[in-house]
Amino acid sequence: MSDEERILKHFLLSSPPGQFDLILEDLKGLSELSPEFVEQTRSEYNSKTGKEVLQSTENLEFGNLQQDLGNYVDKFYKSKDVNSNYVIASNSEGGANIIIYAERIQLQQFHSGSWTARYSIEKDEDSITISGKVVLHVHTFESGNLQLNSTTDFPSSKVSMAGIVAQIQKWDEELMQNLDSIYENMSSNILKKLRRVMPVTRTRFDWNIAGHRGVRQLGMEVKKNKE
Template sequence: MADYEYTHVSDDEKLNIANHLLLSAPPGEIRDVAKDVTKLLPAGLLSDAKLRSAMHAYNTKNCVGVMAPEGTHRVIICKEGEVDPTHYLDTKTKKVWGFDHVTQELQAQDARDAADLFVLPAEPFRLAVHQALDDYAFTQFANQGAVAVYATSPQELAIVLSTERVNLRNYWSGRWKSQWTLNLETRVLTGAIDLHVHYYEDGNLQLQSHKSTEKTLTFHDASTVGAAVVQVIRDEEHVIHSNLEDMYINMSEETFKEMRRVMPVTQTKMEWSIHAHRTAKDLGQQK
């Protein structure tokens, strides 16, 4: 029997690996990953504080949308809306909610009015953009979408859109999020759209896509800024959809074709044309 050498892994290295696994968790699967990682590590190594810190990083990085206690809309957990590590702005109701990063739930008993945080000169523009994006998100994502718009300075808005589709019983999940910054003085909108899809029935496939963009908008005042922002976001999302469709076609016609292995007996590659093969059903009909 061959001798194997095992490299000792320190506790710090184990924690770094665990942290990487947690931060890389697919949409809707972070709590399952946390349970598995905890079982793999020595008892007590992943303390509650370390787990909570990793979950905080995951939730804010991925702009997780969480249903408000009243069930009327979703609140986005992100850096732009962070009052402190356990409290987040709700830009729709102008409240601050307490948030448990491990359970991913807003705390109904830990809420306060935050109207005093929405008094910057950019507030009329913020409201207009928020309303326009609420309507857009509903048409695109129905009740699964979340929108947040923050006035980060007198002349700047931060915009976040996020939605998740999670169906673990059928082995798939996905997240679509975008983050934007609008300079009201220069009228420049910059941002990025990120897509993460996981499919793991009879395999384990993940698709991640990122697209950055910068556009100069045309608007005159708060009454026209919302439509201008929505138009750019709609156009950029359409580009991603089109590119993904082209990629799927290419994968079917080219990528998977190139992955064919040489058959062991004939030493030739399988014929790619579907018409060159007869299914078991076809053969059965000829008996």
């Protein structure tokens, strides 16, 4: 693979949810991409993000896990404009790997996002151990361009066969609580750190969102009156 192909592949593999083909079209205007290169990169992107799960229909028979997990996904991962699915596959340890993937693509509303959860179940004579990881990728680009890339690892936990889905739900709830806490404090913590406390104008930045919206609306009205 040439240096140019490696760079183009990096851009494609970094595509936000639902935007692989849009970025691909832009890159085609810069370089000639072979069908083989596009097919291989798309397959790698779908595997990396977990998107390939949406087309999967086969699941390993692993006790009542398939039914319990299916009910859980239907209850918490199904809503308007959300595509989701799950896969249960065997692993080399005699246990199972679980992938839950969900995405909500609303490019006409300037946002998209995906949730990829991967869990590993190890089974021995006395116990069952589950560990996992959830990757979030969110993109919003209305009046700006902002992406959230978050990876959360969950340590190994001993469970019963019937408690696998309950443990997954517990981790999901913990993750959502952490995200809620981040969002609540975003204006006072994260966003302020993106700017220096005292800009070159020597005037502190006003973080009042309503005030900025009012100024922007006033500017639009003035422009409209001039026209």
